[in-house]
Amino acid sequence: MDFSFMHGADLHLGSTLSGLENLPEVLEKRIRDASLRSLAKLVDFCIDQQVDFLLLAGDLFEISDPSIRVQKYFARQMQRLAKTEILVFIVTGNHDRDVFTKFVFPLPKTVHVLSTEVDQHAITLNDEHEVTISGMSYGLLMKGASSFPVFPLPKRQQINIGLFHCDVGGSEDSLYYPVDLSRLQQSGFDYWALGHVHTNRVWDTTNLVVYPGVMQGRNRQETGPKGCYYVTCASQNLQAVFYPFQDIMWENRIVDLSDVTIDQLYAVIADVKEKSRQCNEVGVLLQIILTGFTPCHHALQMQETLHDLIVDIRVGEEQRGDGVWIHQIKDQTLPVLDWGKLENRNDFLGELLSFVATAIDDPTLHKELEKIWSTLPLREMLFLDRDEILNRVRVLAVQLFGGEQDR
Ligand SMILES: [Mn+2]
Incomplete structure (x- = not known):
């Protein structure tokens, strides 16, 4: 290996989880x-691996005026x-523009904050490997594609890195x-160390264009491992590997209760909690979504059922490093319903339900539903897929048109 570096972005230091x-x-x-x-973990990693440098691509701080404690x-x-x-x-981003x-x-002098005009730093590593880092901190916000700065041409026989917070x-x-x-891919740069987008992403084609994403998920939408890229260079070839550094991870788990009776509910949820713990070394903030036609449905309709469950299942978790x-x-x-019987009824409800039962496999209906679906705001937070929606339609029909009482 010739040299190595770390690339992180969107640390949002000082942000509280919402x-x-x-x-x-x-x-x-x-x-x-x-x-x-999460920053301390990143620094531990840099020191353990003895990387040559660290790139931070903007939004290091949640705001441009972080508290004294955060600054310290x-x-x-x-x-x-x-x-x-x-x-x-370092380059700054839209959250921490002039921090x-x-x-x-x-x-310390080893920390270089790039200016608000395109700025270049040339370094020689291990006496022979030349690297040029070109980047720009956020200045005044400028709208539109024409605002993208002109980066200098790449230098020959060197590794050229772009460092910027952009979209x-x-x-x-x-x-x-x-x-x-395409503009970044055709730039002749070997690596674009970017920030701004909160999920990690790598375009590995002519060069590496990389978003590490946030380093610590800040809300229930920012689920899963969050971290940085460890980049190694061997014979002018760069390779980026993701490492998680979050201290506590957001996770959503969908639990199908179709075959679960109410006396089994506690054990099932406790099991989900333990599975989440086994999968993750860090702490977890877990949201559980209960689904399915289930005999538990009625008990779950009573507010205290979930309240009691959640209180019991949390006991002691806050004390553990790997707490869930x-x-x-x-x-x-x-609710569990006898669909066969309902569909065979000799009335409007029977007709409607048997229509839905056939429509469920109709590709045209799927397309139409897909269209509506794609326009829904926050659809990824609804945890409803197409079949779930149709199931809801069926249950609603039974409630509206006086079907049998669920069993
Ligand atoms: Mn950000």
């Missing part, structure tokens, strides 16, 4: 510091890197430096 209520004090504290702890924490982590001579190159112009704590594939009037992927905190159980279950 959508959580009534947390025990110890968990509230952990959540308040989750973004900071950041400065301390930068000093840790400086002690082991790991260079740091470093008023930073309270001095940063790849963003629409023409995007506020965040929209740019076509169930922040919500969503009930999307449906």
